[in-house]
Amino acid sequence: MEFKDYYSALGVERTASDDEVRKAYRKLARKYHPDVSKEPDAEQRMRDINEAKDVLGDKEKRAAYDALADRVARGGRPEGDFQPPPGWDTGYEFHRGPRQGPADHADFSEFFSSMFGDAERRGATRQNYRARGEDHHAAIEITLEDALNGIERELTLRAQVIDAQGHPQWENRTLSVKIPPGVHPGQFIRLAGQGMPGHGGEPAGDLYLEVRIAPHKLYRVEERDLYMTLPITPAEAALGAKVEVPTPTGGVVEVTVPPNARGGMKLRLKGRGFAGKTPGDLYLLLEIALPPADSEAARNAYAQLAQATSSFNPRQHLGV
Structure with a gap:
C-alpha cells in the first residue's frame, strides 16, 4: 500500500x-x-x-x-x-x-x-463516542437583483449520508434559503444544524453557502462596488451633458457628464452599490460612441469637425 x-x-x-x-x-x-x-x-x-x-x-x-x-x-x-x-x-x-x-x-x-x-x-x-457533526460547504448562484434586494428560494444540494450498511452514499435534499439584502460575492450564509449529524447526542454541524452572483448584462461586481459602461456621444463628451442612467435597484437617475470628458473617465454614484456598514458605490465608465457616417448630413458634420479641429493630433505622443 x-x-x-x-x-x-x-x-x-x-x-x-x-x-x-x-x-x-x-x-x-x-x-x-x-x-x-x-x-x-x-x-x-x-x-x-x-x-x-x-x-x-x-x-x-x-x-x-x-x-x-x-x-x-x-x-x-x-x-x-x-x-x-x-x-x-x-x-x-x-x-x-x-x-x-x-x-x-x-x-x-x-x-x-x-x-x-x-x-x-x-x-x-x-x-x-461523542462528537459534533462536520460542517458542510456548498455554493449558491443568484442574480444581482436578488443579491441587492434579498430573496427566499429553494435550493437542492447533493449531500453525503450513511446507508444501513454503513457505506457513504450521495442523495439530493431540498432546503429553503433566505438570502438577506446586500449579500455580496464570496460571503457565506450559515444554516445552523444543516451539516452532518452529530454523534452521541451532540448537535449537527452547519451548512455554509458561498454566495456567487451570476454575470449581469449591465453591471460588473467588484467586492461591494458596481461598475457600468456608460456610452456618450462625442458632443456630450466635448460639451458636457445631463444623461439618464438606470440603477441596479430599479429606477433612473440623472447624472452630469462634465465638459471635455474622455473615454475611460469614471463617474461615481455614492452608495449605489451593495448595502452594508460601508455601502459600496456605482461607478460609471464613460465610453465615447461614434455616430456612423451613414448619411450625407453625417458625413458633412464629420468634415466640418475635421476642419474645425485640424490642429488636433491624437497621435502626437507617438512621435509621428
Missing part, C-alpha cells in the same frame, strides 16, 4: 497548529466539495482531505502518525509497497465513532484502514 502524506494533502507544515489544520481543511473543503467544485477529481480530493483531517485533527492519531513518519524517515521511505514497522502503534489508543464526519472511513484509503481503522477494534469505545 502507499504511505499517505497527510500534511501535504492539507498543504500545511508538520508544525501546524490545530487551528491551522482546521483552517486548511475548511479552505480545501470549500474548493473541492462536489457541490462547489467543477474539478474532475473533486470527489477523490475531498476523500483525501477528509482522511487527512480525520488523522491530523485527532491528537492521538496525529501523535501516532508523526511517530510513524519519523520511523519511516529514519529507515528511508519506500518507493513501492509500504508496510508498517512492527509495534509502530505501541502506547497509542485511537478513538473514532461510527459514521463520524463527512464520510465513513470505509471510503478512505487502504493506508488509513490498515493504520487507524483497526484501532476501533483494539480499544475505541464506539458507544461512548
